[in-house]
Amino acid sequence: MRIALFLTCVNDLLYPDTGKAVVRLLERLGHEVDFPESQTCCGQMHANSGYRAEAVPLVRGFVDTFDRYDAVVAPSGSCVAMVRESYPRLVPAAAGVATRTYELSELLVDVLGVTDVGAVFPHRVTYHPTCHGLRMLRLGDKPLRLLRAVEGLDLVPLPGAEECCGFGGTFAMKNADVSTAMLADKCTAICDTGAEVIAAADNSCLAHIGGGLSRRGAPVRVMHYAEILGGES
Incomplete structure (x- = not known):
């Protein structure tokens, strides 16, 4: 399975360790994860603020970047919801990649069938x-x-x-x-x-x-x- 990490703007700018943790976790489970450097903002802020037309180029850019992957994973329920719920309405051609975009727990539990990832956290x-x-x-x-x-x-x-x-x-x-x-x-x-x-x-x-x-x-x-x-x- 070809998996790509969609890091999202907030994580890229402020919380890069979250994205590194996703990659480390998936690699520990035996999966290779790509990080396409052409990824940009998902356009959620634009669409939610009424700038739907301005969001469309970002949606198309997401499709161009991620459509070749079997699964796209993001450590953000908010951005994944934007892709899955809004993308097909903004750009119908985005429907395919939208269905293959997952929040981390969805990928682990529903797609990979994993609940115990071998983590230790005594807190x-x-x-x-x-x-x-x-x-x-x-x-x-x-x-x-x-x-x-x-x-x-x-x-x-x-x-x-x-x-x-x-x-x-x-x-x-x-x-x-x-x-x-x-x-x-x-x-x-x-x-x-x-x-x-x-x-x-x-x-x-x-x-x-x-x-x-x-x-x-x-x-x-x-x-x-x-x-x-x-x-x-």
């Missing part, structure tokens, strides 16, 4: 299911199944887990007061678990949550779950 962890993964991709318990199989990891439930953290891309900027209130509730719930680490499938949401936790002085690390599965400790 108390709670998991926030981000909105795009929860409501658009319907990841269900796939990330949780992967985390439960990690040796030494103590996975504790997050109260109100399905409630949004308040990020929502431009929502956090355009509706700062509402976003801040939602973030406060999420941070309180995280702190109540006694977890050392809060994990999620989107670094954008983790950045928002991490800022809130930092401002209240909470001793909780934020980590993309790919870094846990990839062996980071």
